[in-house]
Amino acid sequence: MAVGDEDDSLQLDSTTFLKRLATFHQQRGTALEAAPRVNNKPIDLQKLYQVVLDQGGYDEVSRARLAWRKVGQSFGLGNSNHAAAYAFALKTVYYRNLAAFEIKDRYNKEPPPKEILEQVTARGGDLLTRTVENYSLPSIEDAEPSGDDEVTTPNGGDRMDLDDPGSGPGRSTRGLRQAPPQRVLFQPDLSSSRQTRTATGHGQSPQPTTAPTVTYNGPSLPHSLSSYEPRPPFPLTLRGVTTPANNSTRFYQQVHQQHARLKRKAKNVTEPGCMLESQRSEDAGFEGPNIYVRTLQALKSGIPGEISYALHHLVKISHERGDKFRFEAFPGLAEALIEYILTITSEYYAVDWRVTYMEDVTSDNVLDAINGTPKLAEKMQSAKRIDFVDELWDSESVVHFENVMQAGLATRNLLHMEENAQYLVRETCLARDMLTIILNLPHDLRLTELRHYMWDIAECLVPYWVMPNPPRSDPLYQLLLREIQESPDRGAIVTCIRTLCRISMNLTAVNNIIGVPPEIITRVVNWCLLQDEELVGAALDFLYQYTANPINVALLLYKHKSRKCPLPPLLSRMASLLRHGETETQTKAVLQHAVPEIPAETIPNVPADLLEKLLQMDEPERSNVWLKCVFEEHKDSEITQIALWHAYQARFLQHSNPAAPNATGLLPAAEFIKNVSIIFETATAQVVNGVQNKFIIKGIRPRRHPTDPRHHIYLRCLWKAPGQSTPCNEYLPNADALKNHLWQAHCGLQYKEGSTT
Numbered sequence: 001m002a003v004g005d006e007d008d009s010l011q012l013d014s015t016t017f018l019k020r021l022a023t024f025h026q027q028r029g030t031a032l033e034a035a036p037r038v039n040n041k042p043i044d045l046q047k048l049y050q051v052v053l054d055q056g057g058y059d060e061v062s063r064a065r066l067a068w069r070k071v072g073q074s075f076g077l078g079n080s081n082h083a084a085a086y087a088f089a090l091k092t093v094y095y096r097n098l099a100a101f102e103i104k105d106r107y108n109k110e111p112p113p114k115e116i117l118e119q120v121t122a123r124g125g126d127l128l129t130r131t132v133e134n135y136s137l138p139s140i141e142d143a144e145p146s147g148d149d150e151v152t153t154p155n156g157g158d159r160m161d162l163d164d165p166g167s168g169p170g171r172s173t174r175g176l177r178q179a180p181p182q183r184v185l186f187q188p189d190l191s192s193s194r195q196t197r198t199a200t201g202h203g204q205s206p207q208p209t210t211a212p213t214v215t216y217n218g219p220s221l222p223h224s225l226s227s228y229e230p231r232p233p234f235p236l237t238l239r240g241v242t243t244p245a246n247n248s249t250r251f252y253q254q255v256h257q258q259h260a261r262l263k264r265k266a267k268n269v270t271e272p273g274c275m276l277e278s279q280r281s282e283d284a285g286f287e288g289p290n291i292y293v294r295t296l297q298a299l300k301s302g303i304p305g306e307i308s309y310a311l312h313h314l315v316k317i318s319h320e321r322g323d324k325f326r327f328e329a330f331p332g333l334a335e336a337l338i339e340y341i342l343t344i345t346s347e348y349y350a351v352d353w354r355v356t357y358m359e360d361v362t363s364d365n366v367l368d369a370i371n372g373t374p375k376l377a378e379k380m381q382s383a384k385r386i387d388f389v390d391e392l393w394d395s396e397s398v399v400h401f402e403n404v405m406q407a408g409l410a411t412r413n414l415l416h417m418e419e420n421a422q423y424l425v426r427e428t429c430l431a432r433d434m435l436t437i438i439l440n441l442p443h444d445l446r447l448t449e450l451r452h453y454m455w456d457i458a459e460c461l462v463p464y465w466v467m468p469n470p471p472r473s474d475p476l477y478q479l480l481l482r483e484i485q486e487s488p489d490r491g492a493i494v495t496c497i498r499t500l501c502r503i504s505m506n507l508t509a510v511n512n513i514i515g516v517p518p519e520i521i522t523r524v525v526n527w528c529l530l531q532d533e534e535l536v537g538a539a540l541d542f543l544y545q546y547t548a549n550p551i552n553v554a555l556l557l558y559k560h561k562s563r564k565c566p567l568p569p570l571l572s573r574m575a576s577l578l579r580h581g582e583t584e585t586q587t588k589a590v591l592q593h594a595v596p597e598i599p600a601e602t603i604p605n606v607p608a609d610l611l612e613k614l615l616q617m618d619e620p621e622r623s624n625v626w627l628k629c630v631f632e633e634h635k636d637s638e639i640t641q642i643a644l645w646h647a648y649q650a651r652f653l654q655h656s657n658p659a660a661p662n663a664t665g666l667l668p669a670a671e672f673i674k675n676v677s678i679i680f681e682t683a684t685a686q687v688v689n690g691v692q693n694k695f696i697i698k699g700i701r702p703r704r705h706p707t708d709p710r711h712h713i714y715l716r717c718l719w720k721a722p723g724q725s726t727p728c729n730e731y732l733p734n735a736d737a738l739k740n741h742l743w744q745a746h747c748g749l750q751y752k753e754g755s756t757t
Contacts, residue, residue, distance in 0.1 A: 062125030
């Protein structure tokens with residue numbers, strides 16, 4: 001099968017595919033794991049094979065970044081704190097069960113031997129080009145697997161490894177670790193005498209020997225011990241150490257190089273936290289702490305360059321791997337972000353906020369991180385405003401402003417994780433003070449994005465906050481109402497409405513929305529009339545929370561009477577919204593199972609009015625119309641030709657007297673039988689062989705009720721007089737004729753048109 005051709009195996013069912021796969025592994029001499037599991041979830045090998053082939057095959061998926069995680073999402077393994085480990089486990093399942101099968105089935109090539117494929121780790125790729133000559137077995141350092149090989153956060157030139165928090169320095173992968181090789185104790189040769197250094201050589205080290213084998217005998221020997229075979233000894237990787245005794249020239253060269261590096265470092269002393277490029281290249285062997293600890297320490301350092309570095313990576317990590325940064329695991333991270341966001345206040349007011357964790361707060365520029373700062377909104381209004389020209393910001397202010405935006409975005413991203421939101425509400429009141437300060441800053445277009453970040457942060461935190469009673473005294477509650485009433489920004493309005501509705505949502509406290517101005521209620525009611533699904537949903541949620549309080553319902557009715565809040569349009573709109581998203585469905589139900597119709601035993605009589613019409617026709621039209629009125633198609637029925645011919649004669653022979661005026665003769669029998677096959681598509685003339693041959697017409701049967709040429713069914717009179725065994729059986733064209741027949745023929749009464757008796 002050529003590359004790019006459609007894989008026929010994907011069209012087979014799972015059972016056939018597993019049989020093919022088992023046959024392949026049996027011929028190859030490898031074991032097949034037919035029902036593998038990852039994270040206690042079953043893995044369908046056929047589905048895994050198809051998903052990997054759709055993305056280009058094993059080599060392409062292993063070469064792409066985070067591709068095995070995307071494959072894992074098809075099996076519910078993508079959203080987890082251990083996504084990397086699950087991705088490598090899924091990769092190992094494919095590597096050991098399907099990789100060699102893919103090479104043979106998809107590319108029609110011979111896969112590499114099992115010694116360099118199934119029996120080694122699944123790390124890496126390039127299986128199509130792997131041979132015994134170009135492949136070397138992985139060493140101990142390379143044996144550590146990785147689900148995605150390496151996940152990095154881009155930085156303008158700096159390489160960054162996203163390790164797990166708390167991992168040691170130098171760790172560049174995050175996958176599952178393989179079992180260490182079996183240890184073989186060193187057994188010295190006691191029989192030989194001690195050799196001198198000259199005899200053994202300076203660069204040689206004693207090699208381990210195989211440990212003696214202990215043999216167990218006896219009838220009670222366990223089967224596991226009797227069948228036990230020790231692993232082959234794993235060769236130790238030894239590296240010679242340069243000493244003055246074995247290589248004095250190289251040893252003193254290294255000493256001089258180290259002294260020269262120390263002298264250069266002493267001349268180029270830099271500020272704490274910074275490192276020259278020359279130092280980075282010379283000390284490349286020491287990678288330092290992982291990226292999470294580096295960003296935290298850089299943010300706390302107070303050095304502008306380090307802060308920019310930390311915020312850049314915080315934004316990247318919070319967007320791509322936000323689950324790695326938990327405030328509880330990195331003490332001081334949330335406080336450092338909030339304190340840096342508050343520095344934007346110095347660009348507009350002559351205030352330098354300081355955070356304290358003491359109980360007593362006396363200064364106007366001190367924020368109480370334990371209990372919250374009282375009268376903070378009044379402090380902002382009384383602060384001295386800095387006069388500046390918007391277009392004349394210096395470079396430091398621009399960089400500072402961009403860093404604050406990044407700090408706000410990183411905080412907003414990290415707080416979308418519920419654990420971080422709960423931690424921030426539980427441990428400190430700084431977030432509440434930050435929202436009050438930032439949202440009370442002057443209306444500057446450059447702060448629009450930061451304001452949206454603050455509203456998103458508030459939406460994440462309010463489910464764990466309890467508002468005071470009454471809530472009108474809370475500055476954040478007042479800011480929400482003011483934004484809904486005055487803001488022209490649709491995005492901010494929707495976020496503020498959702499924030500109001502989610503106050504104390506995850507707590508037992510009741511969200512009591514009171515003190516809402518009439519103007520806000522009017523605006524919310526008008527928003528319900530718009531064709532904006534998101535805004536209408538937020539407005540209806542607000543009205544639901546608002547009307548949950550009986551006092552608010554009374555106020556709403558009072559405002560309606562005073563014509564301050566029109567309720568009829570709202571009620572009409574809400575009635576129409578009840579049908580929002582409705583779909584029309586049809587359900588078919590069998591009320592009564594069909595009962596097969598009992599076929600007629602005799603050919604029905606022709607009603608008088610129909611006979612009168614037939615006598616006015618010429619042959620063969622008359623016989624054709626008669627056949628259609630008293631017979632119908634039925635593929636399983638039959639009638640003898642002689643019976644059909646006799647019925648035709650009995651009906652029209654008395655009206656075919658040649659002496660009578662305008663009389664029409666009968667058709668010959670052969671022509672009449674031939675016309676039957678022409679009129680009815682299912683009718684065929686047949687001969688049934690037997691003692692006496694039987695000539696029949698197959699495919700027609702008599703009707704239970706005759707019809708007129710327009711296919712209107714006649715009604716039969718079932719009146720049975722006393723003493724009679726059969727009913728009347730008179731056919732009438734319609735209900736009025738049947739009623740008139742009953743009155744006259746059977747009741748002896750004269751029926752008058754329009755009479756009621």
